[in-house]
Amino acid sequence: MIDYNPEMFFPHEKYRDQQKETIQKIYQGMFNGKPYVLKAPNGTGKSSIGLSSTLPIIYEKGKKLVYLCRTIQQNDRVIRELKKIKKKQSFVSGIAIRGRNNMCINELFLKDNPSMKELMQLCQRARKTETGCKYYKSFFNKDSEVENDYSFSYNDKLSSIIEEFSSKIIDTDELMRVCKERKICPYYMIKIFLSQVDIVVCNYLWMFHQQIRKYVFLEDLNTTLDDIILIIDECHNLPETVLDINEEQISLNIVQNCSRLLEKYSKSLAKSIHYKDFQQFGKVVQDYLENVEKSIFLQLEEKKKYITTEGSIDITGGLKTFLDLLNIKTFEKFGEILESAKAYAISIHLNEEIETSRKLRNWLLLFINFWSHWLKILSNKDLKKIHYTGYFAKLKTEKMQLYLHIKPFSPMRYILPVLKNNFSSLHMSGTIDTEIYANLTGLNNFKNGYGSVDLELPFSQENRLVIIDLDVTSRSGERNLEMYGKYNQKIKEILEIRSGNTGIFAVSYDFIKNLNLIKLGKNRLEYIIKNDCKRTLFIEKRDYDSFQNAEMIKKFKRTPKAVLLGVFGGRNSEGEDFPGKEMETVICVGFPFAPPSPYLDKKEEFFDSKFNNNGWKYAKLEPAIRKANQAAGRSIRTEKDIGVIVLLGRRYRDYRHHLSNWLTDKGVLKYSGENYGKLRNLIMNFMN
Ligand code: SF4
Structure with a gap:
């Protein structure tokens, strides 16, 4: 009998600081079904920690691991880690699954750009008729004696793909390529593998949409919730994502x-x-x-x-x-x-x-x-x-x-039934307020509580400078042409000194539009970036799909002295990594409170009633802080990264105690503007 233990599944040669003891602690707690929250900033290797602490449990107890991520890029990272683990333990099997809208290859349906729900309906009906979808037909049992039998059959085409992939950690892109070549639906092909593998990597929807979980996912996995261990990566997104999913x-x-x-x-x-x-x-x-x-x-x-x-x-x-x-x-x-x-x-x-x-x-x-x-x-x-x-x-x-x-309003309504009924769960994030998260998800309702580990940023303080500039604000009452001009001048000041790749994240696309108002003349942001600072500008677009955005980001990373202009809470300020020279400076433009909305006001009222009159903190402040922490963290991804992060907005000073510790450590955080020194001087001193 194999004695499964975390070391067997650790994908790297050496442990980083804090890793070994964290893995042991989580492994022991989760072995007995206790949920855990892991607060792990950049560089702590949280995917390796998550996998090494949970894999011995699934093999020991005969469970499945469902690893939930938010983006395709994050899925791919987990698959890469699993491939390394498989080199050590060949019995490990895993697959990443994407949504139907990312896997469907039926050109006829895709050309109208249907929503996820609409594509599901089209696909559902197409599968019920012989003429419906040619890529699905490959699954039919052609020799069936039953009239209109559209059930799966393991024909030669299918069997050859199954044989080719079943000994691998299945890379979705590779499987999609093979399926396209052989004209077979990759989405349904992947579903065949789901019941056979031990680890499934997917997004939150599969687990937190009640109908999808119950009638599709668990059936495809051929298991029940109590036989699942969950890892929820970037879990700070979970409460809001489940509300969106169920809207x-x-x-x-x-x-x-x-x-x-x-x-x-x-x-x-x-x-x-x-x-x-x-x-x-x-x-x-x-x-x-x-x-x-x-x-x-x-x-x-x-x-x-x-x-x-x-x-x-x-x-x-x-x-x-x-x-x-x-x-x-x-x-x-x-x-x-x-x-x-x-x-x-x-x-x-x-x-x-x-x-x-x-x-x-x-x-x-x-x-x-x-x-x-x-x-x-x-x-x-x-x-x-x-x-x-x-x-x-x-x-x-x-x-x-x-x-x-x-x-x-209530994320707990959708999250708690999953957490209560699965075997155990690990919630991981670099930017999380554990107490707020536990209240929103219902983790604090567990009779025996939940475990938590809070890791330090493992990089030297000398490698980073954080500045809060007090001359500007994005407060709605103070937004005017003069303020937009001031913001642009601040950005110019930074770009003139910091010549490496830079990310600028603003509070909204409308705010970006205002930084580029014609009335600003040569003080427009785009003019300054391209003409005064001679930089190549990449602008994130709100209607880009994930592939268009990925193409743009690839070009940005390859271009020296490039500037990326995007928004807080967007794909690039949260889901994307920019290590080393890919992003040396981050400029946060304004404090990212969501614009006023009746939904948020009602949500605040609801949270007031639930959390001791702390509705504002739960509904409005915490999401803004999370977005700021996420955007600021883009530039410091490895111990060698030397990053400058400039937070342009007075409100960062007001709410600094809520920001991640690594941003506000003594010796790291400085102020500019008002009665403090100039932004330029602080950056020059740091660089010298
Ligand atoms: S069966 Fe596959 S290819 Fe055909 S419509 Fe459905 S998802 Fe698309």
């Missing part, structure tokens, strides 16, 4: 499409039960949203300083107002209308597909599902307390899109 939305575009279809079929389906009521309800919702849209356009035209792009709708009163207009007296009646509408939603959709000879999204069903969800929450007083309903507008590829949405 329901419907766009004005969808509502308009529904109205169009209902009008088109109004004659032929007029006698269908509740057809008229349903059609009129669609029209009322459309009118409401179009009025909201008009008012936003008006504000934009009038160049109002603050544009109201969000509004709450009372879950009961709002729906009642709509129904009163139609003389629908009760919510029960509305429920009946929605129920009857499902039948003609399906028949209209089928008809449309035949008419257009195209696979189409079922707009009507999306609309019905959204309102059924609204009704479900409205009818349950506990659910009502923890949900927000309203509208919001967002700029998607420079065009405004208006949505209705239903968003939960």
Whole structure:
């Protein structure tokens, strides 16, 4: 019998400081099912710690490890570590799985750029018909005697891929390449491996979307939650991500499409039960949203300083107002209308597909599902307390899109059932307030508590300088042309001295737009970077997909003296590593409080009631601090990195006690502006 122990699974030759004892501590605690929080800044090797402390447990106890990351790049890093471990222990098996939208190769469906949900619907239907998806057909049992048998069969094509990959740690890119060559769906190919491997690397959605976990993921893994050990990497993202995952939305575009279809079929389906009521309800919702849209356009035209792009709708009163207009007296009646509408939603959709000879999204069903969800929450007083309903507008590829949405407040509702029922979990982050995290996730509800380890940044203080500049602020009342100009001058001052690659992270894309206002003339940020400082500028775009962004970042890293301009909380200020010369200076432009929003205000109220009147801290301050810590940490990734981090904004001084210790250590943190010295002098002194 093998005596499994953490050393067997440590992927490197030597341990770094703090690693060996941390691994032992976590291993012993988790062996008995205790969850752990590991606060581990850059350079502590947290993936190695996570894997070496949990792998002996899964092999000893016959469990599976599910390693959750946020981005594809983070998944790839874990796969690289697993490959190293496999060289030591050949029995280790693992795979990374991505979402259907990243793995689907059906060009026909992808060309309309469907959302995740829409692609799922298209794929679901395609798999049920012989003509549906040619890449799925390869899985069919061609010799089956059963009519319409579209179940998997282990034919030669499949078996050869399984044979080729089953002895490896499966690299998703490689598997996708092979599947594309052999014209077989990689998404369903990966699912075949899921039940066979011991370690699965994926994003949070697989575990924290209730339906996906229950009806897809656990079934594919062929296991139950109590046989799973979870690692949640960059876990500071988990509370907000689960709320996003479980948010329901419907766009004005969808509502308009529904109205169009209902009008088109109004004659032929007029006698269908509740057809008229349903059609009129669609029209009322459309009118409401179009009025909201008009008012936003008006504000934009009038160049109002603050544009109201969000509004709450009372879950009961709002729906009642709509129904009163139609003389629908009760919510029960509305429920009946929605129920009857499902039948003609399906028949209209089928008809449309035949008419257009195209696979189409079922707009009507999306609309019905959204309102059924609204009704479900409205009818349950506990659910009502923890949900927000309203509208919001967002700029998607420079065009405004208006949505209705239903968003939960309480991350614990989605996280705790997973944590309570799995074997054990390890939560890892470099920027986490452990107490807040434990409250938000429900870890503090565990009878025997949770373990925690807080590691120090292992790099010398002499290698970093952090400056808070007090001359500028991003406070909304003080945002004006003069302030934007001041920000640009500060950035110029830094770029003139620090010639290496630089990351500039601003509070929002709108703020970046304001730093580039034409009225600023030669004091515009882009002009300064390109002309005064002669630097190559790379600008992160909010509508880039992950591949476009990855291409841009590759070029940035290869270009000497380049400047990357992005936002806090974006892909590059959080998910990406820039070691060594890839980013020597980070400039944080403004303090990243989220813009005021009715959702956040309600969330604050909810957290006030839960956490001893600390709602503001939980809903607003902690997310801002986390974004600042993350962005600031981009430049110090290894012990050799020498980084300058400039925090441009007075509020950094007010909230400095909440920032990561490594940013505020004595001897590291300096101030410039106001009565302090010049920014330039501080940087020059550090460099000399
Ligand atoms: S079966 Fe695969 S390739 Fe076909 S639509 Fe679904 S995910 Fe895309």
